[in-house]
Amino acid sequence: MSSEASPEERGYHHGDLRRxxxxxxxQLVEEQGxxxxxxxxxxxxxxxxxxxxxxxxxxxxALLTAVAEEAQDRLLQAVEDSRRQQASNDPLEVFxxxxxxxxxxxxxxxxxxxxxxxxxxxxxxxxxLRERNDGLRATMRQWMEQAAAQGRLKPGxxxxxxxxxxxxxxxxxxxxxxxxxxxxxxxxxxxxxxSLAVLDQFMxxxxxxxxxxxxxxx
Amino acid sequence: MSSEASPEERGYHHGDLRRxxxxxxxQLVEEQGxxxxxxxxxxxxxxxxxxxxxxxxxxxxALLTAVAEEAQDRLLQAVEDSRRQQASNDPLEVFxxxxxxxxxxxxxxxxxxxxxxxxxxxxxxxxxLRERNDGLRATMRQWMEQAAAQGRLKPGxxxxxxxxxxxxxxxxxxxxxxxxxxxxxxxxxxxxxxSLAVLDQFMxxxxxxxxxxxxxxx
DNA sequence: ACCTGAACACCGTTCAAGT
DNA sequence: ACCTGAACACCGTTCAAGT
Numbered sequence: 001m002s003s004e005a006s007p008e009e010r011g012y013h014h015g016d017l018r019r020x021x022x023x024x025x026x027q028l029v030e031e032q033g034x035x036x037x038x039x040x041x042x043x044x045x046x047x048x049x050x051x052x053x054x055x056x057x058x059x060x061x062a063l064l065t066a067v068a069e070e071a072q073d074r075l076l077q078a079v080e081d082s083r084r085q086q087a088s089n090d091p092l093e094v095f096x097x098x099x100x101x102x103x104x105x106x107x108x109x110x111x112x113x114x115x116x117x118x119x120x121x122x123x124x125x126x127x128x129l130r131e132r133n134d135g136l137r138a139t140m141r142q143w144m145e146q147a148a149a150q151g152r153l154k155p156g157x158x159x160x161x162x163x164x165x166x167x168x169x170x171x172x173x174x175x176x177x178x179x180x181x182x183x184x185x186x187x188x189x190x191x192x193x194x195s196l197a198v199l200d201q202f203m204x205x206x207x208x209x210x211x212x213x214x215x216x217x218x
Numbered sequence: 219m220s221s222e223a224s225p226e227e228r229g230y231h232h233g234d235l236r237r238x239x240x241x242x243x244x245q246l247v248e249e250q251g252x253x254x255x256x257x258x259x260x261x262x263x264x265x266x267x268x269x270x271x272x273x274x275x276x277x278x279x280a281l282l283t284a285v286a287e288e289a290q291d292r293l294l295q296a297v298e299d300s301r302r303q304q305a306s307n308d309p310l311e312v313f314x315x316x317x318x319x320x321x322x323x324x325x326x327x328x329x330x331x332x333x334x335x336x337x338x339x340x341x342x343x344x345x346x347l348r349e350r351n352d353g354l355r356a357t358m359r360q361w362m363e364q365a366a367a368q369g370r371l372k373p374g375x376x377x378x379x380x381x382x383x384x385x386x387x388x389x390x391x392x393x394x395x396x397x398x399x400x401x402x403x404x405x406x407x408x409x410x411x412x413s414l415a416v417l418d419q420f421m422x423x424x425x426x427x428x429x430x431x432x433x434x435x436x
Numbered sequence: 437a438c439c440t441g442a443a444c445a446c447c448g449t450t451c452a453a454g455t
Numbered sequence: 456a457c458c459t460g461a462a463c464a465c466c467g468t469t470c471a472a473g474t
Binding site: 125130137164167169172178179194195204 | 251252253335336337338342343348351352355372374375377378379381382384385386387388389390392393395396397398400401402403404412413415416419420422423424427
């Protein structure tokens with residue numbers, strides 16, 4: 001089966017315009033950035049009339065939300081891969097691998113990261129996005145709890161550590177796509193490297209120094 | 219002098235259309251959000267023709283950049299005020315006050331924070347914005363250096379602590395305006411409170427535990 | 437059941453012409 | 456010197472009409 005042609009020589013259009021639209025939008029984001037994604041341009045790329053997409057998406061936001069769900073899946077996949085590659089079972093090292101994967105993906109796919117992290121353009125309340133987010137959050141909390149149970153953390157609220165590290169990697173990634181590394185002394189090419197080092201240092205900072213009281217001694 | 223009328227009964231328009239446009243845009247952002255700011259709508263509010271703003275701003279981006287500079291001034295003012303209110307000279311407490319002021323302003327002025335932190339809509343390379351940013355960064359580094367000099371920090375790179383804390387507050391503020399606190403267990407009304415607590419906990423985490431080796435012992 | 441194509445009310449931006 | 460107002464090429468979205 002050719003991936004282009006379809007039933008009936010494509011009478012009107014092939015079977016799955018919806019999927020084609022999302023794919024085209026995803027590619028357009030990647031090639032030209034978020035601003036370049038107009039419903040009309042996506043329709044043009046797929047070869048349908050300007051009104052056709054509205055048979056599948058209520059509005060531009062709904063289309064971009066579908067794009068964001070796809071991008072979010074890729075992000076989660078990258079995080080998952082990074083976690084898997086971390087051979088150790090040390091909860092803090094696993095947690096670190098998650099942050100590491102997040103940063104690397106965000107820096108490697110700035111346009112897609114922009115889509116998943118920009119309200120105003122997507123519907124954050126979509127159940128799809130919500131679920132995906134909740135999953136990652138639960139995973140992070142789990143490993144952090146385990147670290148605490150092993151007495152590895154400085155005293156402090158676990159949720160605050162999780163939220164803080166989430167905010168940290170999110171903030172570094174956003175600073176990058178928002179072009180805010182330029183004024184940060186080091187050249188932007190080192191932004192990923194710097195961000196990884198920052199994550200590292202903060203993961204170290206929250207750990208109990210040997211011999212000091214920990215969050216939850218065994 | 220009335221603040222509305224002007225020279226010659228306002229022949230075409232008053233003396234400073236440029237300033238009026240920025241003021242109107244700033245208010246529009248506040249009232250209706252960033253998406254609502256179109257050049258035409260701003261012109262309408264000020265009572266001039268659609269083309270008039272282009273005599274003062276090259277394009278929409280230039281107008282929004284001027285808005286961002288104004289908003290950034292307010293942010294820096296808030297940070298400055300917060301720092302001043304911190305009576306103590308303890309460098310870490312001063313640094314904390316800076317982060318605190320940043321968070322409070324961002325949460326109280328989400329639309330304005332969005333403008334100063336959204337590339338794609340403003341020109342980040344504008345000298346105005348760059349200078350303002352550099353100033354804050356230099357201040358933060360200074361206080362952190364002082365903390366290190368007093369042996370108050372855990373061993374680690376100073377710039378990484380500064381960048382990390384910047385990324386942290388930036389990330390928390392962005393998570394808020396991006397609507398990402400909703401899925402975080404606690405209700406969004408507590409987002410500021412939670413963020414302040416997180417900052418607090420991380421400021422504690424980077425401090426040398428008494429009796430442990432510090433970054434730069436006295 | 438799904439798509440077309442014209443239509444409407446918006447944009448950003450340009451530029452002659454007015455004062 | 457500064458603004459108007461018409462114009463152009465775009466949008467998002469709707470909806471009758473086509474197949």
